[in-house]
Amino acid sequence: MAKTGAKKAPSPGFIEPCHPTLKKRPPNGSDWLHEIKFDGYRAQLHVHGGEVTIYSRTGLDWTREFRPIATAAKALADHDAVMDGEATVFGKTGLPDFQALRRELSKGSSARLTFQAFDLLYMDGYDLRGVPLIERKRVLRQLIGDRGGAIAYVDHLDIDEGAQVYEHACMMRLEGIVSKRKDAPYRSGRQELWTKTKCTxxxxxxxxxxxxxxxxxxxxxxxxxxxxxxxxxxxxxxxxxxxxxxxxxxxxxxxxxxxxxxxxxxxxxxxxxxxxxxxxxxxxxxxxxxxxxxxxxxxxxxxxxxxxxxxxxxxxxxxATAYGRVPRVNILQLLPDAVVPSKDELTAYWMRVSDRALNFLGGRPLKLVRHVNGTTFYHKGPLPPIPPAVHQLRMQKREGGQGVRLWVDDLPGLLGLVEIGVVELHPWAATVDDIEHADTLIFDLDPGEGVSWEFVIETALRLRDLLHAEGFKAWPKLTGGKGVHLMAPLEERLTHNAVHAYAKRLAQQFAATDRERYVTSAQLSHRPGKLFLDYIRNGRGTTAVGAYSPRARAGFPVAAPVTWKDIERGLKPDAFTTSRPPTRRRGL
Missing domain, CATH: 2.40.50.140 (Nucleic acid-binding proteins)
Incomplete structure (x- = not known):
């Protein structure tokens, strides 16, 4: 490929994208070209050896999430190529629609999902990042052609007056435009060679x-x-x-x-x-x-x-019956100090971990922490309109009367929960096919003020040994808060009352070994300087935060199943976050 700046090179892995700098006004002059700014997810499409991989803007492998695009890219399998672009869906108005994109992604497969390719970084043995943009786009257009469908070429306007392009884009109710130097190489990171101007x-x-x-x-x-x-x-x-x-x-x-x-x-x-x-x-x-x-x-x-x-x-x-814009009838407990990720961040997180998370969250009635209209709270009472992928379980409540609990069994269900503002998921220790019998014994080690993490670890290891002596193989779960859960699967399901009574006896037996340092009472006045052995997580309708659930806390930690080796080396309860989740099923 005899293009100025092209270098012979093996097919690369993920390339950090070039990010445009936000400007109040677009540039003018013949040195610039202008493109529509698409409202979607930045994506990088790799075709190599007949295989297709699609990366998110941060380098996550989103091939499965963007399966329709990957399938369409098989038509390019005769080439090795790396394309930069935007995954988007066009809404009813004919314009890119981010909310429609999120809905389509929750379906698992959608003919409406498209990849709008605006740059070509690698082609058939040559790294093109040193080639001027206008040449990269010419080769990209030849590669894609006018085939239409799931993969499309993003054309540009070669007009000296950037302001004129911007004005028309805003009149069309587009998000804005991206302006790029025609002669510029492709450079990763934030660049002045590319600018973006948003319509207001x-x-x-x-x-x-x-x-x-x-x-x-x-x-x-x-x-x-x-x-x-x-x-x-x-x-x-x-x-x-x-x-x-x-x-x-x-x-x-x-x-x-x-x-x-x-x-x-x-x-x-x-x-x-x-x-x-x-x-x-x-x-x-x-x-x-x-x-x-x-x-x-x-x-x-x-x-x-x-x-x-x-x-x-x-x-x-x-x-007068509402807190903010949330009816009081829906608020079991307010969380005034909560810090929550955006729905986009939650969507990206669940798309990344759903296959692992559903091993712990799927098929179980859920207690929910929701964030609605600026208010974060444990939900109770009437539900909002529920997306089709979220299941509803009608059941008899402990206090009498009929109630409804939500449950999910796939990624669309998790994304449906995001749509109604769900941040945290607290599953029952029972499955929807047998809600009256527990399948797990749970202990929450909750340190009071002044209790060191080293003492929590020591207690977790001692309690593990006690449970082992009782015939249980417990695994640890970091809570994303300040403690650790010991989860002991039950070989035979027991009634919730039986499990609660048994957990209470074990906790009190353990606490009796050092009453100066352990407490089994939930009363806050009893807990400073002591470790609360919380057995109350066992019972019908009582819950513990689920493995892989995000927490409504600064930094967006997640509850994570870990190994006993992780506990022994002092891994902290907030070690994993939505941006840095556990990389595998740990502890099982």
């Missing part, structure tokens, strides 16, 4: 509150809280913190002063200690980049006031 949206939203700049004279605002009407409900839409000149901040403060009410106008009040609530009669013009799954504006920027009054709406009586 603009709309008016009722102002529901403001935060005042402390100590400022004359008075001025620091930020505005915004609402949005959903039928007859006024809901929280986010906080605009930027875009104010000094004069505008003072003017807005004075304009809002007569509207101060002292109480939230929202249908479902939220906690905002710094807010000064007002009647929602004035609207703010706001630019924003999009809307989150929770209905909050992304990157809102204040642009001015709109004097047209918001329509008069009646607040429903149910407003």
């Amino acid at each position: 949206k603009r709309d008016a939203f009722p102002i529901i509150a403001f935060v005042e700049k402390l100590g400022a004279q004359p008075r001025r605002i620091a930020s505005l809280y915004l609402g949005r009407w959903e039928d007859d409900r006024l809901v929280y839409a986010g906080k605009a913190q930027t875009g104010y000149s000094l004069a505008a901040a003072r003017e807005v403060r004075e304009r809002l002063n007569p509207l101060v009410t002292g109480k939230s106008p929202l249908s479902h009040p939220i906690k905002k200690p710094k807010a000064t609530w007002i009647a929602p009669r004035i609207q703010a013009e706001v630019e924003y980049s999009g809307v989150t799954d929770d209905g909050l504006l992304r990157e809102p920027v204040f642009k001015g006031l709109q004097d047209e009054p918001a329509p008069s709406r009646a607040k429903p009586a149910a407003a």
Whole structure:
């Protein structure tokens, strides 16, 4: 291949992608070309020796997740090639639709999934990264042709006025454009040779509150809280913190002063200690980049006031029965300090580990931690609309009456849970085909304040030996929190009451060996400086966090099955995370 910059080389493995730098305006001039910015997952397609591999932007093997693309790439099996592109789905409007992409991925196979190829990094024995972009694209087009289908060539516009391309892209409601130097080689990492310019949206939203700049004279605002009407409900839409000149901040403060009410106008009040609530009669013009799954504006920027009054709406009586925008009837326990990954991060995580995770989570009734509209909580009561891949088990509750528990048995089910805001999964020690009998004995070693991790390890090893003497082969599970679970499979299923009684006897027997350091009471006042031997995880409907479940904590740790050698070498309970999960089925 006699192209300037091409080097003879063996077929490479994953190549770190080139990432464009975000700019407010696209570049102009004849040295640049411009492409549509697709809304999807960055992907790298490798064809080598007739085999196809597809990598995510971070180098994960997503061939199985992108199976329809891999199947289509078999048509290129006569070549060795590495293509850079975007996996996406075109929605009902004919535009790339990220939410539609996530739905299609949950199906396991979809004819709608496409790979939009915009660069060629390797071809038939030659590394092309040193070849000018315009030449790489020419060869890429020859390779793909105009076949259409699951693999498509991303064409470009060769127009001097980048602003004109950007304007048309925004008029078409696209995400934006990517501009690239025609003569540029391909370089991994963040580069100025590629730039991206995102389209922004603009709309008016009722102002529901403001935060005042402390100590400022004359008075001025620091930020505005915004609402949005959903039928007859006024809901929280986010906080605009930027875009104010000094004069505008003072003017807005004075304009809002007569509207101060002292109480939230929202249908479902939220906690905002710094807010000064007002009647929602004035609207703010706001630019924003999009809307989150929770209905909050992304990157809102204040642009001015709109004097047209918001329509008069009646607040429903149910407003007093909710926390934020989550009905109290659904909240078993609030988790006010929770930190949760995004739905996209959870989707990527479950796609990566589902085959291992379902060995522990599949086919079991689940207790759920959900994150909905900014609130994280253990769920109880009525369920939201459930995706088809998530199963429902109707059962008799302990306290009487009928209840429903969700369960899953495949990746689409896990992704369906993500759709309804599920972050943590706490499975029963029983399966859906026999919920009245436990198949596992569980001990949770929960250290109180001042208890060292070394003592937790020592206790886990001693308790393992006790369980072995009782005829059990226990395996350890790091909780992603501060402790460790000992999981002992039962050869014969027992009633939950029988398992609870047996676990209680063993825990009390063990605690009696050192009452200064162990406690079997859940009462917090008994636990400082002691290790709580929690046997209460055993019982009908009681649960422990499931292996591979993410935790709603900083860093997004996951509960992980490990080996006893891992425990002996002091592996910490938060050693694994959603971005660094266990690499194999450990401990079994």
